[in-house]
Amino acid sequence: MASIETVASSDVILSAIPNQALISLSPQHLKGFSGVIAAMGIDAPVRWVRDALPHALVVRTSPAISQGSAEIRAIGLLDAELTGDPRLPRAKSALQTLGPVAWIEEEVLYDLTTLLAGPLLTLIKSAVSRTVEDSLETNHLPLKYKDELETVVLGELAKRSGASWEASGRAENERSTPGGVTEIALRHRDGLSCQLDLIVTRMLSHMSQLRNERNCRMLDTL
Numbered sequence: 001m002a003s004i005e006t007v008a009s010s011d012v013i014l015s016a017i018p019n020q021a022l023i024s025l026s027p028q029h030l031k032g033f034s035g036v037i038a039a040m041g042i043d044a045p046v047r048w049v050r051d052a053l054p055h056a057l058v059v060r061t062s063p064a065i066s067q068g069s070a071e072i073r074a075i076g077l078l079d080a081e082l083t084g085d086p087r088l089p090r091a092k093s094a095l096q097t098l099g100p101v102a103w104i105e106e107e108v109l110y111d112l113t114t115l116l117a118g119p120l121l122t123l124i125k126s127a128v129s130r131t132v133e134d135s136l137e138t139n140h141l142p143l144k145y146k147d148e149l150e151t152v153v154l155g156e157l158a159k160r161s162g163a164s165w166e167a168s169g170r171a172e173n174e175r176s177t178p179g180g181v182t183e184i185a186l187r188h189r190d191g192l193s194c195q196l197d198l199i200v201t202r203m204l205s206h207m208s209q210l211r212n213e214r215n216c217r218m219l220d221t222l
Contacts, residue, residue, distance in 0.1 A: 004025070004029045005029070008029050008030055008033055010035060011035045011036065011090065012035055012036045012037075012038070012090065012091070012094040013033075013035065013036070013037045013038070014038045014040070014094075015037055015038060015039050015040060015041070016040050017041065018041040018043045018044075019039050019041030019042075019043050019044035019048065019049050020041070020043050020044050020048075021041070022037075022039060022041065022049060022052075023044065023048060023049060023052040026052040026053050027052075030053055030056070032055060033053060033055060033056050034055040034056060035056060035057070035087070036056070036057045036059065036087055036090055036091040036094060037049070037053060037056050037057070037058050037059070038059050038060075038061045038076075038091070038094070038095060039058055039059065039060050039061070040060075040061055040062060040063065042062070042111070042114065042207060042210075043210055043211055044211060045107060045211070046058055046059075046060045046077060046079070046107060050081070057082070057085050057087040057088070057090075057091060059076060059077065059078075059082065059091050059095075060076070060077040060107070060110065061074050061075065061076045061077070061095060061101075062074065062075045062076075062110075062114040062118070063098060063099075073099055073100055073101075073102075074095055074098055074099060074100070074101045074102070075101070075102050075104060075110065075113055075114055075117065076095060076101050076102070076103050076104070077103075077104060077105075077107055077110045078103040078104065078105055079105060079106070079107060080105075111204070111207065112200075112204070115200060115203050115204065115207075116200065119203060120196070120199070120200060120203075123199065125154065128150065128153055128154060128157075129146075129150055132146055132149050132150045132153060133146055136149070
């Protein structure tokens with residue numbers, strides 16, 4: 001395991017610890033660091049980290065590791081403060097070694113994207129898996145079919161997700177005949193959307209609460 005001194009001598013640091021833990025390390029170990037830091041924590045906005053590391057180029061990033069795949073898809077914050085910095089190509093090059101990166105210019109949108117592309121998708125996949133299992137049990141079918149059926153369902157979801165919004169809308173209209181089973185399902189669309197929206201709102205609120213609590217603890221230690 002590399003020492004903090006070895007890490008501090010690097011050109012690029014990928015920080016997988018909470019941002020406020022990174023901030024606490026700054027005065028003693030990273031005070032003069034002038035390289036690139038990819039900060040992956042969600043517990044502090046990028047401004048707090050940049051204030052603690054004034055000589056570094058700090059980039060907020062959120063990698064998402066796909067199950068069953070070595071590919072790491074990252075989301076990066078490319079705000080106005082980064083765009084003119086000559087170290088930005090170095091930061092982009094370092095993150096590209098992890099896989100494709102989607103760059104977002106506004107931090108509020110960045111936070112929302114990390115929740116929608118991370119925890120929300122985990123919830124949806126878990127809900128689909130639970131629905132498949134419950135449906136098999138309700139219809140007295142062996143659970144040995146669960147993996148195969150779940151693969152088909154999620155595979156079809158992935159295909160439809162790759163289509164344009166207009167194409168998806170047309171497909172829904174074409175499949176939804178009056179009195180058909182698709183129409184029955186679509187009647188619940190608004191209710192399901194409201195539930196997911198409430199979940200996202202609660203996740204954002206919890207993120208804000210965590211930041212406030214940790215910020216208060218940091219202030220108490222000063």
